[in-house]
Amino acid sequence: MSYDFDEIDRIVNARSLAVVGASNSPTKFGYMFTRSQVTMGFDGPLYLVNPKEDEIMGRRSYPDIRSLPQAPDLVYLTIPAHRSMEVLKDCAEVGVKAVIITASGFREIGERGKALEAEALEISRAGGFRIIGPNCFGIYNPRNGLTLLPGHDFSTRTGDVAFISQSGGYSAHVARQAKSLGIDFSAVISYGNAADLDESDFLRYFTDDPETAIITAYVEGARDGARFAEALKAAASAKPVVIWKVGKEESSRRAVISHTGSLAGSPALWDALIKQSDAIEASGVDELLDIVLALKYIGRGKAKRLLISGGGGGLGAYGADLAEREGLEVPDLDPATLSRMQDVLDRAGAVAGNPLDIGAPLIPVPFLEGALREAALNPTTEVLVFDLAVNFGYDVAGDFGIERAVEILCDARKVSGRPVVAVLYSRSFDPDDMRFETMIRRMRKRLNAGGVLVFPTMARAVRALGRLS
Amino acid sequence: MSYDFDEIDRIVNARSLAVVGASNSPTKFGYMFTRSQVTMGFDGPLYLVNPKEDEIMGRRSYPDIRSLPQAPDLVYLTIPAHRSMEVLKDCAEVGVKAVIITASGFREIGERGKALEAEALEISRAGGFRIIGPNCFGIYNPRNGLTLLPGHDFSTRTGDVAFISQSGGYSAHVARQAKSLGIDFSAVISYGNAADLDESDFLRYFTDDPETAIITAYVEGARDGARFAEALKAAASAKPVVIWKVGKEESSRRAVISHTGSLAGSPALWDALIKQSDAIEASGVDELLDIVLALKYIGRGKAKRLLISGGGGGLGAYGADLAEREGLEVPDLDPATLSRMQDVLDRAGAVAGNPLDIGAPLIPVPFLEGALREAALNPTTEVLVFDLAVNFGYDVAGDFGIERAVEILCDARKVSGRPVVAVLYSRSFDPDDMRFETMIRRMRKRLNAGGVLVFPTMARAVRALGRLS
Numbered sequence: 001m002s003y004d005f006d007e008i009d010r011i012v013n014a015r016s017l018a019v020v021g022a023s024n025s026p027t028k029f030g031y032m033f034t035r036s037q038v039t040m041g042f043d044g045p046l047y048l049v050n051p052k053e054d055e056i057m058g059r060r061s062y063p064d065i066r067s068l069p070q071a072p073d074l075v076y077l078t079i080p081a082h083r084s085m086e087v088l089k090d091c092a093e094v095g096v097k098a099v100i101i102t103a104s105g106f107r108e109i110g111e112r113g114k115a116l117e118a119e120a121l122e123i124s125r126a127g128g129f130r131i132i133g134p135n136c137f138g139i140y141n142p143r144n145g146l147t148l149l150p151g152h153d154f155s156t157r158t159g160d161v162a163f164i165s166q167s168g169g170y171s172a173h174v175a176r177q178a179k180s181l182g183i184d185f186s187a188v189i190s191y192g193n194a195a196d197l198d199e200s201d202f203l204r205y206f207t208d209d210p211e212t213a214i215i216t217a218y219v220e221g222a223r224d225g226a227r228f229a230e231a232l233k234a235a236a237s238a239k240p241v242v243i244w245k246v247g248k249e250e251s252s253r254r255a256v257i258s259h260t261g262s263l264a265g266s267p268a269l270w271d272a273l274i275k276q277s278d279a280i281e282a283s284g285v286d287e288l289l290d291i292v293l294a295l296k297y298i299g300r301g302k303a304k305r306l307l308i309s310g311g312g313g314g315l316g317a318y319g320a321d322l323a324e325r326e327g328l329e330v331p332d333l334d335p336a337t338l339s340r341m342q343d344v345l346d347r348a349g350a351v352a353g354n355p356l357d358i359g360a361p362l363i364p365v366p367f368l369e370g371a372l373r374e375a376a377l378n379p380t381t382e383v384l385v386f387d388l389a390v391n392f393g394y395d396v397a398g399d400f401g402i403e404r405a406v407e408i409l410c411d412a413r414k415v416s417g418r419p420v421v422a423v424l425y426s427r428s429f430d431p432d433d434m435r436f437e438t439m440i441r442r443m444r445k446r447l448n449a450g451g452v453l454v455f456p457t458m459a460r461a462v463r464a465l466g467r468l469s
Numbered sequence: 470m471s472y473d474f475d476e477i478d479r480i481v482n483a484r485s486l487a488v489v490g491a492s493n494s495p496t497k498f499g500y501m502f503t504r505s506q507v508t509m510g511f512d513g514p515l516y517l518v519n520p521k522e523d524e525i526m527g528r529r530s531y532p533d534i535r536s537l538p539q540a541p542d543l544v545y546l547t548i549p550a551h552r553s554m555e556v557l558k559d560c561a562e563v564g565v566k567a568v569i570i571t572a573s574g575f576r577e578i579g580e581r582g583k584a585l586e587a588e589a590l591e592i593s594r595a596g597g598f599r600i601i602g603p604n605c606f607g608i609y610n611p612r613n614g615l616t617l618l619p620g621h622d623f624s625t626r627t628g629d630v631a632f633i634s635q636s637g638g639y640s641a642h643v644a645r646q647a648k649s650l651g652i653d654f655s656a657v658i659s660y661g662n663a664a665d666l667d668e669s670d671f672l673r674y675f676t677d678d679p680e681t682a683i684i685t686a687y688v689e690g691a692r693d694g695a696r697f698a699e700a701l702k703a704a705a706s707a708k709p710v711v712i713w714k715v716g717k718e719e720s721s722r723r724a725v726i727s728h729t730g731s732l733a734g735s736p737a738l739w740d741a742l743i744k745q746s747d748a749i750e751a752s753g754v755d756e757l758l759d760i761v762l763a764l765k766y767i768g769r770g771k772a773k774r775l776l777i778s779g780g781g782g783g784l785g786a787y788g789a790d791l792a793e794r795e796g797l798e799v800p801d802l803d804p805a806t807l808s809r810m811q812d813v814l815d816r817a818g819a820v821a822g823n824p825l826d827i828g829a830p831l832i833p834v835p836f837l838e839g840a841l842r843e844a845a846l847n848p849t850t851e852v853l854v855f856d857l858a859v860n861f862g863y864d865v866a867g868d869f870g871i872e873r874a875v876e877i878l879c880d881a882r883k884v885s886g887r888p889v890v891a892v893l894y895s896r897s898f899d900p901d902d903m904r905f906e907t908m909i910r911r912m913r914k915r916l917n918a919g920g921v922l923v924f925p926t927m928a929r930a931v932r933a934l935g936r937l938s
Contacts, residue, residue, distance in 0.1 A: 027833070104818045104828075108782075167783025169858060173896075180898040220786060246786040249793035251800070255824045259782025284787065284928050313577075313728025314636025317689060317715040318753065324718035331720070349573045355724040359573075364496070389638060427642075429649040431910035434903050441900035459753050 008197065008205040011098040011130060012141050012187050014074035015044040018065060018096075020087050021078035022048035022056045029102060029149065030078035033138075036152035037076075043145045047072060065090040073097045074146075076138060081105035081116055084134075088120055092127020099124065101134035102149065102168075107193050107261035108135060114261075117195050124196060135260060136192030137168030140175055140185065143211075148190055151175060159184020160213035161292055162206040164199060166191060166220045166260055173285055174216075182448060183292055186211040193260050198223040200231040207235040214295055216242040216288055221262030225269070232277040240300060241279040242291050245270050280467050290455060290464035297453040298419040303383045303468045305329045307375045309356035310387030310423070316355025319385065319458045326466025330354055337378040344370030354378075369408045376416035383465060384412060387423040387458055388443075406443050410450025420452045421461050477666065477674040480567040480599060481610050481656050483543035484513040487534060487565075489556050490547035491517035491525045498571060498618065499547035502607075505621035506545075512614045516541060534559040542566045543615075545607060550574035550585055553603075557589055561596020568593065570603035571618065571637075576662050576730035577604060583730075586664050593665060604729060605661030606637030609644055609654065612680075617659055620644060628653020629682035630761055631675040633668060635660060635689045635729050642754055643687075651917060652761055655680040662729050667692040669700040676704040683764055685711040685757055690731030694738070701746040709769060710748040711760050714739050749936050759924060759933035766922040767888040772852045772937045774798045776844045778825035779856030779892070785824025788854065788927045795935025799823055806847040813839030823847075838877045845885035852934060853881060856892040856927055857912075875912050879919025889921045890930050 019037065023030035034048060038057055046059075047068050053061040062068055065075065065087060071094040077084055081103045091099050106117040117134065124131050132139065138148035142158045150172050161183055165171040171190035178185065186209060189202050199219055206212045215235055222228035235241045247256035248267040256262050274281050282288040294303070306328055308319040320330045333341065333354050341352040345367055349359030358371055376384045388405055406422075413420040424444055426437045444454045455461035488506065490499035503517060507526055515528075516537050522530040531537055534544065534556060540563040546553055550572045560568050575586040586603065593600050601608065607617035611627045619641050630652055634640040640659035647654070655678060658671050668688055675681045684704055691697035704710045716725035717736040725731050743750050751757040763772070775797055777788040789799045802810065802823050810821040814836055818828030827840055845853045857874055875891075882889040893913055895906045913923045924930035 108820075165783075167781060167786075169781030170783045173858065176896050180896070180902075218783065220783070246783070246790050249790050251793060251798075251823070252786045252789035254801075254822075255782060255786040255789050255826075258820045258822060259786060259826065283791075284926065286926060286928075312636060312638030313724060314634075314639045314687065314689070314715070317636075317721045317724040317728060320721035320724050321715050321718050322752075324720060329720075332723075351577075351727045353723070353727060354720070357724075357728065389642065427645050427649070429910055429913065431907050431914060433649075434907055437906060438900050438903055441898055444898065445900060457753065457755060459755075 003201050003204050005205060005208045007130065008201060009209070011074060011132070012139060012189070012205075013144055014097070014146060015144065016047075016070060016072040017042055017044065017074050017076060017146065018047040018049055018068060018072040019076045019078065020049040020065065022050050022061065024053060024056050028078070033076065033078055033102070033149050036147050036150060039152040040147040040154065040156070041145050045070065045072070065094055065096070068094070071095045075099045077101045077103065079103065081113065081134065085116070085119055085123065088123040088127070091129055092123055096129050098130040098132060100132045100136065100138045102136060102138060104135045106134045106195070108258055117193065121195050131196035132189070133192045134195060137171050137190035139190070140171070140188040142185060148172065148188065155179040155184050157184045158186065158211070160186055160211060161216060162186050162209070162212040162214070163188040163216045164191065164202045164206070165189070165218040166194070166199065166262065167218055168192065170218050170285065174288065177285055178289055178292075181289055181293065183289060183296070194223050200224060200227045203228070203231040203235050207231070207238050212239070214240050214242070214292060216292060218244045218246070220247045220256040220260055221265055225265060229273050229277070232273065232279055236277045236279040240295050241277070242282050242288055243274055243279045244282045244284070244288050245274065282467070286460065287463065290460050291467050293453055294464040294468050297451070298383065298465075298468060300468050303328070303419065303465045305331055305380055305382040306385050306465065307354050307356065307378060307381040307383070308385045309358060309372065309375055311358050311389050313351065313357045315387045315389065315458060316357055319387065319462060320355050322459055322462040323466070326462055327469060328462065328466055331380045334379045337374050341371055341374040344374065365404050365408070368405065369411065372408055372412045373415055376412040376418055376420065381418060383419045383421055384416070385421045385423065385461060402439070402443055406446050409447060409452050413451045421465070422447050422452050422454045423456070423458050423461050424454050425456045472670050472673050474674060474677045476599065477670060478678070480543060480601070481608060481658070481674075482613055483566070483615060484613065485516075485539060485541040486511055486513065486543050486545060486615065487516040487518055487537060487541040488545045488547065489518040489534065491519050491522075491530065493522060493525055497547070502545060502547055502571070502618050505616050505619060508621035509616040509623065509625070510614050514539065514541070534563055534565070537563070540564045544568045546570045546572065548572065550582065550603065554585070554588055554592065557592040557596070560598055561592055565598050567599040567601060569601045569605065569607045571605060571607060573604045575603045575664070577727055586662065590664050600665035601658070602661045603664060606640050606659035608659070609640070609657040611654060617641065617657065624648040624653050626653045627655065627680070629655055629680060630685060631655050631678070631681040631683070632657040632685045633660065633671045633675070634658070634687040635663070635668065635731065636687055637661065639687050639754065643757065646754055647758055647761070650758055650762065652758060652765070662731070663692050669693060669696045672697070672700040672704050676700070676707050681708070683709050683711070683761055685761060687713045687715070689716045689725040689729055690734055694734060698742050698746070701742065701748055705746045705748040709764050710746070711751050711757055712743055712748045713751045713753070713757050714743065751936070755929065756932065759929050760936050762922055763933040763937050766920070767852065767934075767937060769937050772797070772888065772934045774800055774849055774851040775854050775934065776823050776825065776847060776850040776852070777854045778827060778841065778844055780827050780858050782820065782826045784856045784858065784927065785826055788856065788931060789824050791928055791931040792935070795931055796938060797931065797935055800849045803848045806843050810840055810843040813843065834873050834877070837874065838880065841877055841881045842884055845881040845887055845889065850887060852888045852890055853885070854890045854892065854930060871908070871912055875915050878916060878921050882920045890934070891916050891921050891923045892925070892927050892930050893923050894925045
């Protein structure tokens with residue numbers, strides 16, 4: 001079927017929802033989803049359907065779709081595959097717009113499942129509704145409060161990042177991790193087997209969606225390679241696209257087939273496809289979100305020349321190694337900057353230059369302030385990277401040492417108008433010592449509020465910056 | 470000078486110590502080190518030397534080395550470079566065994582510093598004592614309580630891991646991070662410019678040291694390339710050696726020269742050197758410690774064939790991709806295992822196989838227990854890797870869901886006798902929500918106590934395992 005922006009938009013922004021298989025039994029997916037959706041608070045009528053219950057979580061339970069007071073825009077199906085066909089026929093009869101089929105047991109299990117999936121598709125086409133899934137977690141959209149399987153605690157704030165995910169687990173994982181990093185979504189779509197609406201449709205939808213500024217995707221394969229290539233190219237020329245492709249290796253392709261019944265496709269083909277499209281490739285949840293943060297705080301093509309700094313010579317050498325390996329530059333300081341920096345940094349252990357070693361663990365505030373201002377304002381600096389080594393003044397001055405460094409970094413950002421990246425990490429994994437971790441997290445929030453981007457390691461910082469170029 | 474095990478051993482296990490430059494002024498290195506050493510509690514006479522003070526931290530202050538009641542085995546110098554020569558002459562006069570020179574301002578700053586460094590070396594040779602440094606943090610040895618610059622809170626437990634570090638900052642960073650991961654040291658040596666005793670000497674020392682089972686090193690360059698190559702080869706054939714080499718790229722080599730005055734050497738040469746020696750290469754503190762953990766829990770050459778499992782198909786596909794890229798295998802299950810696993814795992818969403826998808830977020834305990842036992846006992850499994858996705862049962866069962874999974878992993882480890890690796894991560898970085906992070910850390914400790922190795926991401930787990938082969 002052809003792509004239609006309005007059609008998908010009406011599904012994502014559904015104004016009425018029915019949950020078929022809603023349940024009071026905590027071991028059922030139908031319980032978990034209903035609890036998630038009730039907790040998030042759907043912005044419109046939410047109908048619960050289960051012929052065996054009169055009431056679920058204090059709400060009326062309807063015996064079937066046909067008994068509802070209205071045809072819901074969207075139906076969320078949590079019942080097993082073999083029992084779904086009858087419900088789909090009801091959906092066709094009353095005229096719903098779309099059905100999310102969460103159950104597994106379709107194409108990914110072989111012939112029997114393929115036949116069921118074909119039947120579902122036939123019913124939907126005859127009935128004029130679209131299918132999301134099967135074998136998926138659904139759609140999360142903070143605008144109408146729609147959520148996906150375990151998403152009772154997702155952010156209620158609307159953002160401009162879209163995430164399209166063949167994996168249900170990663171759709172939840174990414175949404176949750178993003179929330180605590182301050183990344184908000186226009187929508188997250190877990191699409192599983194993609195029997196009907198597929199990765200290409202969603203990619204085109206978010207390309208056209210004015211609410212979406214950055215598109216991210218986890219893909220195992222594409223239903224239609226040529227169509228996906230075209231959609232990816234169009235998307236990446238319109239806005240930044242971050243794509244995480246799995247199924248590149250032999251055993252992984254085997255896993256992909258048993259997971260979503262997808263054909264992973266040749267790794268070389270995918271590499272070429274991603275490269276030609278100008279999309280940004282990511283591997284893993286952390287890297288995907290690191291890149292999103294870098295895109296939001298800095299943007300593409302503005303982070304090639306780094307000034308790497310911190311307390312100690314080792315971290316500068318290490319950071320420079322990493323940066324050059326990512327194709328970034330750590331250029332010499334401008335001579336005038338170098339001379340001014342030498343003036344303010346005239347003390348034992350400090351080395352003016354790029355990398356810049358400010359000679360921690362003990363540095364008086366005016367030295368640090370002056371040196372970092374010079375570093376940020378240096379003509380060849382595009383991004384100032386500072387490693388807030390965890391022992392930075394902490395052992396002598398306690399939180400105060402780190403707090404001052406945080407203020408100075410926010411100041412360098414403000415004065416220079418250039419991107420500033422802080423590397424900030426905990427030094428304890430001890431459950432009985434949460435004080436340091438709590439302090440680090442507070443500092444992270446403060447840095448973010450001051451426009452400073454934060455990563456937990458130099459390697460992750462440099463990797464994300466490298467992906468912007 | 471030639472290498473002498475006993476000579477270095479007497480320094481590392483010094484029985485008396487003097488701190489020259491000890492201070493009451495919190496902005497001075499001499500204050501910080503003295504506080505660290507007093508807090509750690511040196512196991513022998515600790516003399517503080519400062520002609521301007523009568524008392525430091527409640528202890529008597531001596532005017533100079535000559536006034537001490539005995540010649541200390543080891544002298545820790547925290548005074549500036551240009552004022553050090555007189556003290557070194559005193560050291561020669563009274564007959565100390567070794568001096569740690571922490572000050573910078575020697576070879577790394579150019580001609581003037583080179584001359585000072587040569588002078589220091591001349592005094593030490595004439596006086597018959599050895600130098601550690603200059604431009605270093607010193608030695609940490611839990612056996613005699615000796616510590617290095619900011620190390621007031623290092624572990625007091627003796628371990629079997631040695632760390633040799635050209636960087637002072639990383640010597641502290643590694644010691645601290647290791648402590649909270651449960652890694653203990655035989656000793657950590659920060660050696661800076663290596664004017665006298667160098668990386669080759671320390672490498673040979675730890676090769677011969679019966680207390681050391683694993684040698685780790687951060688190096689920027691080698692004083693004598695051929696000597697280091699020989700020492701590295703001998704070390705790596707005696708025990709596992711994990712080496713982190715920086716200064717491979719242009720700007721990084723520049724940084725290395727200004728940091729410790731070291732010549733980084735050609736990257737290709739170093740790559741060949743490390744490869745030929747059979748040492749394990751690491752990049753960054755996290756990776757270095759990840760490899761140490763993998764060596765301690767698993768050992769070399771026993772982690773090639775993985776069984777990758779977790780709740781969800783995506784993470785298996787991703788894990789398999791990563792594993793094969795690291796040269797590891799994710800082989801098919803033995804047919805008998807597969808058949809038994811299918812019996813216990815007969816439920817929607819679960820896929821028996823390798824990768825194994827146990828179909829979270831909701832799985833009854835007996836299913837998980839049975840499936841993971843089969844997975845661990847499968848004949849082709851060398852290491853069982855399980856991703857404890859953070860939403861694993863948590864949203865329904867709270868901590869209980871994760872606690873049960875932790876017990877089951879410890880059980881699989883016990884029953885199979887094979888290495889089990891858990892991937893366990895927090896899902897919140899919010900300073901106002903430390904509950905989840907605390908719980909995750911508790912679970913980590915419990916897993917470790919049950920012999921299960923824990924990593925915070927699948928990528929780090931697979932990377933560390935890959936380095937064992």
